[in-house]
Amino acid sequence: MVRGSMIAARVLENVTVSETMRLLVLEPMEPMDTPGPMQFYMVWLPGLEEVPMSAAGYEDGRIHILVKPRGPTTRTLAGSRPGSLVGLRGPFGRPFQPRGRVLGIAGGSGVAPFIYMARLLGPRLTVVYGARAASEVGSVPRLLEAHGAHVLVATEDGSVGYRGTSVDLALEVLGSEGPDHVVAAGPPAMLLALGRALEALGVELWVSVETMVKCGVGACGSCTLPGTPFLLCLEGPVFRYRDTLGWLREAAGEV
Ligand SMILES: Cc1cc2nc3c(=O)[nH]c(=O)nc-3n(C[C@H](O)[C@H](O)[C@H](O)COP(=O)(O)OP(=O)(O)OC[C@H]3O[C@@H](n4cnc5c(N)ncnc54)[C@H](O)[C@@H]3O)c2cc1C
Numbered sequence: 001m002v003r004g005s006m007i008a009a010r011v012l013e014n015v016t017v018s019e020t021m022r023l024l025v026l027e028p029m030e031p032m033d034t035p036g037p038m039q040f041y042m043v044w045l046p047g048l049e050e051v052p053m054s055a056a057g058y059e060d061g062r063i064h065i066l067v068k069p070r071g072p073t074t075r076t077l078a079g080s081r082p083g084s085l086v087g088l089r090g091p092f093g094r095p096f097q098p099r100g101r102v103l104g105i106a107g108g109s110g111v112a113p114f115i116y117m118a119r120l121l122g123p124r125l126t127v128v129y130g131a132r133a134a135s136e137v138g139s140v141p142r143l144l145e146a147h148g149a150h151v152l153v154a155t156e157d158g159s160v161g162y163r164g165t166s167v168d169l170a171l172e173v174l175g176s177e178g179p180d181h182v183v184a185a186g187p188p189a190m191l192l193a194l195g196r197a198l199e200a201l202g203v204e205l206w207v208s209v210e211t212m213v214k215c216g217v218g219a220c221g222s223c224t225l226p227g228t229p230f231l232l233c234l235e236g237p238v239f240r241y242r243d244t245l246g247w248l249r250e251a252a253g254e255v
């Protein structure tokens, strides 16, 4: 099967994870390649757009995605009923294959690839998950812990876990653990704050970023990471923090 070709997939389950996120289990009608950590699929809804979604799980050929509604396509996807059909292409991007102990720092739907990574790394992975309040956290910790990963939650209002941001909590964890890799996914402002704090400590950070993905196969150039020659769909979505700095500053509204 050519990776760029579209396969029809049936929505088997649509489960509420938190006030803001749904977990969908998709069953492709033809076999698709097993995703690597941090890879993503293009999900097409008839009559709407095709949008990138990280692999949040893979089991018996079924693909799990975690959807946070943002615009028309993600809103409709989050509300899709079991039995409905979507189009799937992928997996795309370069697998991020960390060795040793990994610290993952996530905000919002940025936690999706860590749910899959937890399945692959088990107790080698610690995830710091940041949200505004308990209602946004929901069952995210259970999804990560199901595969043996360690989970620490930070909420800005202190309604569950540590009171503060994921960046504050990650800095505390780094002080007590010595991970071999630190990788983060979430809103640009969070990634910038984390990158700056870790740079001051001399800790290398890898970040998963979002640019505009269209073809997914390196043909259209729409996913170029601004200021670099890198294509997200081929070389990403995980990059060294310093390569993403210009894009993150722009996406966070700093420039
Ligand atoms: C590699 C990657 C993995 C992602 N994984 C997830 C995930 O696991 N769960 C999740 O909920 N979201 C994920 N996203 C974000 C998701 O793709 C966007 O929220 C979605 O495309 C928005 O589409 P929309 O039509 O609902 O909203 P729109 O109103 O069309 O867009 C809302 C915002 O989403 C972004 N966006 C729109 N279209 C695209 C596109 N084709 N490519 C990239 N960004 C776009 C833009 O910043 C836009 O301003 C991922 C994005 C990337 C690049």
Ligand code: FES
Residues within 6 Å of the ligand: 212, 213, 214, 215, 216, 217, 218, 219, 220, 221, 222, 223, 224, 231, 232, 233, 234
């Ligand atoms: S999405 Fe077309 S080159 Fe990456």
